[in-house]
Amino acid sequence: MSSWQTLVADKKKRQQESIPQEWIVSPPPDDVLNVTGFPGQSGLLSAKELQITNEVDVQVLLQKLASGEWSSVEVTTAFYKRAILAQQVTNCVTEIFVERALKRASELDAHLREKRTVVGPLHGLPISLKDQLCVEGLETTIGYVSLIGNYAKKNAVLVDILLEAGAVPFVRTNVPQTLMWGETFNNVFGRTTNPYNRTLTCGGSSGGEGALIALKGSPLGVGSDIGGSIRIPASFCGIYGMRPSYHRVPYEGALNTLQGEDSVPSVFGPLSNSISGIKAFMKAVIDLEPWKKDPLAVRKHWDHEAYQLSEHGEGKCLCFGIMWDDGNIVPHPPVLRGLTMIKDALVNAGHIVKDWKPINHKEMNDTAVAIWGAAAREDFRMTTLSTEEPIIATMLPESNAFSEAAVDTRYPQEGISSYQLWQLHKRKIELRKEYLDHWEKTAQDTGTGRPVDAIIAPVAPYVAPPHGKNRPAGYTRVYNLLDYPVIILPVSQVDQELDVKVPPHEYLNDADREFHQWYDPALVRDAPITLQLIGRTLDEEALVALAEIVDAALRSQYTGDVKACNLHDSLPTTGHEAL
Template identity: 65%
Template sequence: MSQGANWQELVADKQRRQKASIPQDWLVAVPPAAVLDVTAFPEQCGLLSERELQITNTVDVGVLLQKLAAAEWSSVEVTTAFYKRAIVAQQLVNCLTEIFVDKALARAAELDKHLKSTGSVVGPLHGLPVSLKDQINLKGLETTMGYASWIGKYADKDAVLAEILYECGAVPFVRTNVPQTLMWPETYNLVFGRTLNPANRLLTPGGSSGGEGALIHLRGSPLGVGSDIGGSIRIPALFNGLYGLRPSYGRVPYAGSSNSMYGQDSIPSVLGPLSNSLSGIKAFMQAVIGREPWLRDPLAVRKKWDDEAYALAGHGSGQALCFAILWDDRIVIPHPPVIRALEMTRDALTAAGHKVIDWKPIKHLELNDAISAVWKAGALEDYRATTAASGEPIISSMSPTNDGIVDASVRPDVIGVSAYQLWQAQNARAHLRKEYLDHWEQTVEVTGTGRPVDAIISPGAPFAAPPHGKNGNSNYTKVLNALDYVACTFPVTKVDPTLDAKKPPHQFLNDADEVNYNLYDPVTFQNAPVGLQVVGRTLEEEAVIAMTEIVDSALKAAAGA
């Protein structure tokens, strides 16, 4: 950071440099703000050729990798196509932070040269463009993470995950927007501004990996990497109609990436993939785990990719599974579109020959209180220490009113606690994890399979993507971070004002439930994607991916019936 520069000067300079990094012939005339749904615009704007549209509309990452490996499509043309579409997305919804076209295309050219000269790919992700949340350090590039104080902070080496992606043949090509501090389920900061939802620009794309969600929604990237400490992969995935995986602690290496609240190890953030295809989720996890990340990151779990687990050896080989549906968490009742998505999934799984029972949630409020207490312990001190260098305000609201700056010194949700109080929260959470484990094990008595419930189907939020500043409930994702359960999101439908009419008031569980009920208006949420999550147990990434494939196939079969 420049000596003597205030935060406004730093931001103005960074914004100027970001604009200068965009090739001028990739700029297009974008629709006015009154046009809410911009998902079709990249195909209509005229910037991408027919071949580039064919490439970027190939949502199955497995197909992209096959064509790249066969040299049917070169990495340079695939990277160029996605880059152009990413720049269109940036102009529509403001989803990017770092743009480094020359660096990415030079990397793609090296991969093409290697394939041509040797006849072999560099690795399992050969030639594939991959977008990265603005946390994952790339050598020579700034990582601001939404902080004006971190402008001018250039990485002197790649994060471990970036190293591995390069070794696997990937082409990191953009970095994506986040909220200041990362600890928001929306995406806004003072450096790059607010990211919008492509399906309806009055709605949030979620957060904190909201830039990734919006970019992939517009097919500006085939595969992205986000992070998740309370839902920050899954919420953007759900709000943008994507697949997204929250792995267990340490399954994907975090070393060398930037973060908030360094040293908070009780409920750590995890890195994971987002994609328009489940093949992208699987390809990412197989590739990264295949490089034995535990040899580079001391906190990475020493666990190789398990083909038997992916074949569901511990889950009846995938035949006649028993899924449990969490209809609500007994804190907030989901909106009608989410309930309809649960019903659609139940019916599709039943038609596919699987058993579906109800899941009884236990102590979700206590779990959420425990994780919140852990976060709050030192969060405000962390935010103040980080922002002090430039004097930038600490954003205390995601509301568009006053650009979210309500109080420059305090966020009411991060009042600290003593070390002893923190220990009590951690102890309570440990007991709750044991209680939840026992609760899951006891379902063997009702499944009829001889096994406990194979997976839970749960909302990831009590609503579809809400208006900016209104995403005030992350309990449906946060509880799983407290339990360290693996969860994979999948798209189901979109909000339909006819099918999803507002229901008469129910007997409210509490004030939060009443607030959530009053938030819903089907016209406000119109066209918003609606998704759910498949929940498995700790370190069950392979099985959860496989079971999500089963759920996804059942839904697609039902839709085609």
């Protein structure tokens, strides 16, 4: 073996040894694609542990922990065991530190018994962390062999804040090498798969979080998002996720790729199986005033008035824009059915839904990629220099990712001048201004006297695709450039009868043709369907409240049958009112 492979073998051995041997069971064979039922069928979890981990409402978990009905030790143990089960079928976890987490949980239980009060708003709750968030004494590799042995000397600021809030960090989760992929594969830990169908990608770069939480191996996790890295895995794995605005959640002390690029920066945000988990995380972090610990964190307290939707008619008769496609790639049938379902649910709940016209989406995507590409390849080369590990060029499993034929074409070979980069920054600001004006002008057409309250859009032109096929991120990346907060909402699952392939449309470009042609409902069997809800910059509180309204409308409309919608019932026509 080469020197880098020796490092990997040692790291994998140490990872395996960190798992309690009594938690290792026989996983289902590889030809069992949907493994979402495996934790309950494994025999490892007791009846109470199943009850604890099947409780998806984070607020209920927090209430039971605060009252002492469930101890932090038993909740942490239950989720830890389920996380290890998730690891055995999807390879989603990187760092495992059982004794440390249970010691923390025991201390929290003792505090509650003795002081009769909680430590903070997240008291006793196990929280998973993307493998960027440094935890004192643990290695942080972000998928690079070259960073094996990189032990943190102190916690990232966000980890300290979560500890102050009473949380129990208990695992770290897998990422792609470089963090700049919409899938999850690296030379250290390998590939993470989708628990709904293991032939499909879990997304990336927070793919480990997506797979873990979908299997209920964590009630609440932290991911990061620079071009869709929270939203893509949340979508492909059928859970809730939030991309906050720049610097609303502290990043100080975390490890990252492209460090120093601050024009379209990465942000941390939550993933969960409930919208209550999204709110609990955001409010807890903001209430602990991260701007006192991170010089870039925005000094903005939790805005209760905004959460009450004071600028959105108090939540009555809202107007949503719905974007059926971005003008570049037309979505597949399951995605269009999801849009139809959410539109029907909102209209039936008394809200207004109008078609949203996207503007400049291709240029916004191209601008963001050009900004990152100014020095991306040099960044990757410098990071891998010490071990000479190969830089991964493709996520396709059947390809040799390191062969000369497998060329990574996402970024240019050479960088650009400072002046050229400044022009990209300038154009980015102009594009943001154009989109702001576009949004503001909708006040003339909504019928509420206000601009559109939020936009509903696909997360991708497809549900979770086979490994290696998640190439365009155009539906998510634009909102990183615009700095709009976004929440992912689960809607349904692929249905073999409803989501049949439709005849070819007038293709918008070669990529549109390619992605239309490979679609087959059997190929994406059981994949979740989700959508994005997009708000305005630094208006996270209002977006959370709007997401609660949309989520409630969906659940009310489709209780008992979330698939009960025919795609062709209400697709957009020229007669639709458009913004």
